[in-house]
Amino acid sequence: MKICLTVPERFVAQRELPQLLSRPADLTLFPEGFLRSPDDLDLALRLTENRPGTVLAGYRDGGWEKAVILENGRVVDKYTKCILTKGERGKGKRPGDRIRCLNSSLGKIAAPICYELHFPEVCRMMALEEPVLMVNPIGTGMYHRLQYLQWTALARARAIENELPVAGCCHFCGEIPLAFAFDSQGETLLEAEGSPGAFFVELEPAGERPIGYLRDRRPELFGGLSEKSLGEKERIW
Numbered sequence: 001m002k003i004c005l006t007v008p009e010r011f012v013a014q015r016e017l018p019q020l021l022s023r024p025a026d027l028t029l030f031p032e033g034f035l036r037s038p039d040d041l042d043l044a045l046r047l048t049e050n051r052p053g054t055v056l057a058g059y060r061d062g063g064w065e066k067a068v069i070l071e072n073g074r075v076v077d078k079y080t081k082c083i084l085t086k087g088e089r090g091k092g093k094r095p096g097d098r099i100r101c102l103n104s105s106l107g108k109i110a111a112p113i114c115y116e117l118h119f120p121e122v123c124r125m126m127a128l129e130e131p132v133l134m135v136n137p138i139g140t141g142m143y144h145r146l147q148y149l150q151w152t153a154l155a156r157a158r159a160i161e162n163e164l165p166v167a168g169c170c171h172f173c174g175e176i177p178l179a180f181a182f183d184s185q186g187e188t189l190l191e192a193e194g195s196p197g198a199f200f201v202e203l204e205p206a207g208e209r210p211i212g213y214l215r216d217r218r219p220e221l222f223g224g225l226s227e228k229s230l231g232e233k234e235r236i237w
C-alpha cells in the first residue's frame with residue numbers, strides 16, 4: 001500500500017490541495033484541522049471526484065475536530081475526536097461520543113486524532129475492529145525536542161501493542177514538523193523531521209498478528225479502566 005503523508009502549510013488548504021492531491025497514492029493523509037471550512041471541503045471533494053485512491057483529512061467542523069474519508073468526490077465516513085486537551089476544552093471545542101474506526105475502500109482505518117494517540121485505550125478500542133492500519137492526523141508540529149521523541153515513541157508503541165502499521169503527519173507551521181511510519185513490529189519505515197511537502201512510504205496492511213496481543217487479552221479483568229480515578233468526582237462533560 002502506497003501512503004502519502006503530507007506536511008502542508010497551515011490555513012492555506014485552497015492553495016495546498018491541488019498540488020498535494022496531484023500525486024497518486026492508495027491513501028493520502030492530511031493533518032488535523034487541515035480543512036477548516038465548507039469551502040475547503042468542497043474543493044477537496046471536487047479534486048477527488050475522478051482521482052483514484054482514498055483521502056483521509058482533518059476537518060474543523062464548527063466546534064468539532066473530525067477525520068473524514070473522501071473517495072470519488074464524496075464523504076464516505078467521518079469520525080469525531082473524543083479526547084480533548086484542557087486547552088481545547090477551554091477554547092470551546094466539543095468531544096465526540098463514540099470511539100470507532102473509519103470505513104473506506106481500503107478497509108477499516110483507525111484514526112486517533114492528534115492527542116488521542118496518547119491514550120492506549122482509544123487505540124485499542126479501534127484496533128479491536130481489525131483495521132488495516134492506524135493513522136494519526138496531528139494539528140501543529142512538536143513544540144520541543146522531548147515532545148517529538150515522546151510522540152514518535154508512542155506511535156511506535158501503538159504499532160507494537162496492536163500489531164498494526166502506524167503513520168502520522170502534522171502541519172508545517174513554525175514548530176518541529178514531522179511525518180512518520182512504523183510497521184506492525186515497530187520498525188521505522190519513515191521519519192521525516194523539519195520539512196514541508198509530501199512523503200511517500202510503502203507499507204503492508206495488517207494481516208496475521210503472530211504475537212496475539214488482542215487474542216490474549218483478559219477483558220473480564222479490565223473493568224477498572226472505566227472507573228473514575230485521580231479523585232475525579234464529576235464528569236468533564
